[in-house]
Amino acid sequence: MDDKELIRIQQKIIPEVLEMMELRYELLSYIKAHQPIGRRNLANELSLGERQVRNEIEFFNKQNFVLVERQGISLTNLGEKILAQLKEVMYHYKNLEDLIEKLRDKLGIKKVFIIPGDSQKNKTILEFMGKTAANYIISILKNHSIIAVTGGSGVAAVARNFPEVHYPNITVLSARGGIGRSHSTQANSIVSMIGNKLDAQQEVLHLPDNIDKDILKVLRETPDIKDVFCKFDDIDILIQGIGRADVMAQWRNLPQDAIKHLKDENAVAETFGHFINQSGQIVCPSSNVGINIEQYLKIPIVVAIAGGKDKANAIKATCNVRRDLILITDECAANEIINN
Incomplete structure (x- = not known):
């Protein structure tokens, strides 16, 4: 089974996968461009709910993708690497x-x-x-x-x-x-x-x-x-x-x-x-x-x-x-x- 076929099957069985990846790609890339940035600003700029952003940031933090400090949220070295890899994944998932x-x-x-x-x-x-x-x-x-x-x-x-x-x-x-x-x-x-x-x-x-x-x-x-x-x-x-x-x-x-x-x-x-x-x-x-x-x-x-x-x-x-x-x-x- 090639990668394209695998992606097609995933999209049929778990259609929300692409939506979730798009959201996390957008969040990580926006943090990279504007770091350090606060949750409220992030939510406002991307037209997302604050609770949704908070949940995603908590996930990123647990995965060591972001650093959450008083002055705002910024990407870790691992977060930078994941973002670059996610860009390539999005390229294939979005055909x-x-x-x-x-x-x-x-x-x-x-x-x-x-x-x-x-x-x-x-x-x-x-x-x-x-x-x-x-x-x-x-x-x-x-x-x-x-x-x-x-x-x-x-x-x-x-x-x-x-x-x-x-x-x-x-x-x-x-x-x-x-x-x-x-x-x-x-x-x-x-x-x-x-x-x-x-x-x-x-x-x-x-x-x-x-x-x-x-x-x-x-x-x-x-x-x-x-x-x-x-x-x-x-x-x-x-x-x-x-x-x-x-x-x-x-x-x-x-x-x-x-x-x-x-x-x-x-x-x-x-x-x-x-x-x-x-x-x-x-x-x-x-x-x-x-x-x-x-x-x-x-x-x-x-x-x-x-x-x-x-x-x-x-x-x-x-x-x-x-x-x-x-x-x-x-x-x-x-x-x-x-x-x-």
């Missing part, structure tokens, strides 16, 4: 292999990885997505590879989850300039994080993303900046995030007439400065510092990371730009894309 096939067929793309859960509600799911992406990239790295990164919380999660290895001949560079107020999720910071983890060479763009074109033209001739731009044609792997058009328009502080234009053109996604519609057509080209669309389309391997129900349309649109990208997403986004 995510079939979901992957359906999503890949729906989007028409090269490769898909799906993590159980909802990364918009639970930061630990985003970290699992980041680890999956990092492990995949490590598996395809070659000597002298050039890795480029955009910014964003998803790409930052990939950076945090790279193992510490020795790749001195690899170059990590920024695919775009700085944007917004969050330093930790900007491309330059992510380059530094990945470069340090891989012991690799680092090339960053010390330029704001919305710099005046005339000033950029002059600055592009300075040696450090010119060197980065020259490497854009030789990128082997791009790690990119996927943003919603409306959110990114606000984030970039676009004027109201520009926001209206995006709405009129039905823009649903933003990727490295380009706003695109559901068909993958660019409705507002990038005026920012970084790689252009021609360079993007020539990059051999593109790894995109995005999750959550709200990102479904943006993911679909981005996949229409590049049918050969590798997508790292979560169960929530996958179901939204397939069902709508």
Whole structure:
């Protein structure tokens, strides 16, 4: 009897098993993301009864999965290990292999990885997505590879989850300039994080993303900046995030007439400065510092990371730009894309 058949029999005889595992997976992953956390906050955030949460915490405590202290509940080393193992069990119990096939067929793309859960509600799911992406990239790295990164919380999660290895001949560079107020999720910071983890060479763009074109033209001739731009044609792997058009328009502080234009053109996604519609057509080209669309389309391997129900349309649109990208997403986004 194979594992799939065993799971099918268990689900028929003990249908509540999956429901219980989902609950405990959600609780453990949420504790990991927000530890130390109190029972009441945990119950409120997950919309569970306090008695139910108390019973589950007592079970976790008896199993030595959590540490209960005055300041709150946190995972033990054993709890961390169990959570990682439970993620793999959930993958099979929820039949995510079939979901992957359906999503890949729906989007028409090269490769898909799906993590159980909802990364918009639970930061630990985003970290699992980041680890999956990092492990995949490590598996395809070659000597002298050039890795480029955009910014964003998803790409930052990939950076945090790279193992510490020795790749001195690899170059990590920024695919775009700085944007917004969050330093930790900007491309330059992510380059530094990945470069340090891989012991690799680092090339960053010390330029704001919305710099005046005339000033950029002059600055592009300075040696450090010119060197980065020259490497854009030789990128082997791009790690990119996927943003919603409306959110990114606000984030970039676009004027109201520009926001209206995006709405009129039905823009649903933003990727490295380009706003695109559901068909993958660019409705507002990038005026920012970084790689252009021609360079993007020539990059051999593109790894995109995005999750959550709200990102479904943006993911679909981005996949229409590049049918050969590798997508790292979560169960929530996958179901939204397939069902709508």
